[in-house]
Amino acid sequence: MHVVLIGSNEERARLRALTTEEIVIVGEASTIAQARADDHAADAWLIAPPRRVDAGDEYVPEALTPRERDVLELLAQGLPNKAIAARLAISDQTAKFHVASICGKLGASNRTEAVRVALARGLVTI
DSSP: OEEEEESOHHHHHHHHHHOOTTOEEEEEESSHHHHHHHTOOOSEEEEOOOOEEETTEEEOOOOOOHHHHHHHHHHHTTOOHHHHHHHHTOOHHHHHHHHHHHHHHHTOSSHHHHHHHHHHHTSOOO
16 A cells, blocks of 8 residues: 655654554655645655653544545534534534534534634644
C-alpha cells in the first residue's frame, strides 16, 4: 500500500517508525491541504494524531471516520445540522450524532471549537 504521511515532523517520524514492509511511504505533508496540493499517487493518507498530556496521562485522540470527516468539512463551511443532513442524504438526528462524535473526538465543547481545533490540526481548510 502506498501512503502519504500527514502531521508535524515529530508525528510523521512516529508513523515512520510504525510502518511495515507492506506500507510504502510515497510522500509527506504537514497538513491535509498540503497533501492535496502535492497530489501524490497514494492509496491512503495516514494522518498522525497529535499527542497531548491530560492530567499526567498521555492521550491520543481517536481518528475521525470518513463520514465524520465529511460532516466536519460541512461544519467548517458553517452549515447547520439540517443542511449537513440534506447534503449527505442522512437524517437530522444522524447529522447531530456525527457532530457530537466529532466534538468528543476533537475535545471540543461545541461545533465552533471543533472547527477551530480541526483547522489548527490541518483536518480541514477554509
